[in-house]
Amino acid sequence: MRGHGHVLINTPDIELWPGGLLRARSNADARALARARHVLRRKRDGRFLAADLPEGVLPLVHRLMREDGIDAALDALERIVDYRREGLLRVAELPLDRLEQRLDALGLDAADYQARTGLELIAEPDRLALAGFDRYRRPLWLHPAAARAWTHLRDAALREGIALESISGYRSHDYQLGIFERKRARGQSVDEILTVNAAPGYSEHHSGLALDIGAPGEPPAEESFERTPAFAWLRDHAGGHGFAMSYPRGNPHGIVYEPWHWRYAPPA
Known part of the structure; x- marks a missing residue:
């Protein structure tokens, strides 16, 4: 849609x-x-x-x-x-304010975290486009360029009999902090959460250029996604639409293998 x-x-x-x-x-x-x-x-x-x-x-x-x-x-x-x-051509970035406060709340030092992970601060765009709806019928917001690319990618897969579902797209810095707060409330440590989720301000989802992709009937955000025809199709064709998997096995950022997480890189 x-x-x-x-x-x-x-x-x-x-x-x-x-x-x-x-x-x-x-x-x-x-x-x-x-x-x-x-x-x-x-x-x-x-x-x-x-x-x-x-x-x-x-x-x-x-x-x-x-x-x-x-x-x-x-x-x-x-x-x-x-x-x-x-129109949607002149998308600007929001200021990276209050991020130190968010990291302090998690006991993280920004300079140390960046040096350890190689991740950089990511600003939020000031405008996002509706790219349909995700698996849970929530509006899927993406950077306008990524929204167009995702639509083309999904339609190309469907023409070959492959159904791709979006699991989530844009997330604000505040939303990312909420993920940490909810997981800590369930007893997870910050270090444990950081193996799966980037610290607030460092997630590719902030840019609106990244989204998590799944397949109908498959659990969301699980390594088992790599054994699906949907992943095989993405591996062979996503690059032609400007998408790349951000966190392969052995990535240098300390984040677990995420075959479901793909980022759109707009042409220079």
């Missing part, structure tokens, strides 16, 4: 989602979202903050103007017409 031109406007603390893609838990929010042209969504926990209605912005939380980053988000809301006029 294609994205039909939907665009997510990204700011450091708040995402601006196009209306019609989010489901509310309360009836009041659901009524507002049903009419919203855009929805302001807090990145750190997914909380709906405001709905952009034809008659104006409707706050969905108390003290909306005290929310971190609300001024930047409202400014971006006013510039959406300009974004549409420009």
Whole structure:
């Protein structure tokens, strides 16, 4: 399923989602979202903050103007017409702020982590394109260039009888931190988590250029994916569409073998 031109406007603390893609838990929010042209969504926990209605912005939380980053988000809301006029060609990067604070919360030193893994800080794009929906019917957001490439890759595979499913795409720095917090709450150590997940700020998913790929009926993000016809097809054809597997066996970053994780490298 294609994205039909939907665009997510990204700011450091708040995402601006196009209306019609989010489901509310309360009836009041659901009524507002049903009419919203855009929805302001807090990145750190997914909380709906405001709905952009034809008659104006409707706050969905108390003290909306005290929310971190609300001024930047409202400014971006006013510039959406300009974004549409420009199209998706001029994608910029968000500032890499507050990352040290996130790493400190995990007891990680940025310089030491970079030296040890060879990974570099990755900024988030200020705009993302809807590239259909993932296995769980969640909107799949990718960098516009990667969204187009993923669509071509998936369609090419399907013409040869191979079904590819997206498992996940873009993740914010805040979302990555949440992965660590949830796993630590289940008793895993930071070192254990780092063998599977890059530290916040260092995941290729932040760029919107990487996605995890699966096959129908196969468990997500498991090494067994390499034994599927889908992986065999990717191994032979993904490079022709600009995608490469980021973490092969024995990669120098200390991350486990991930046959499901592929990154799009735009032509220079």
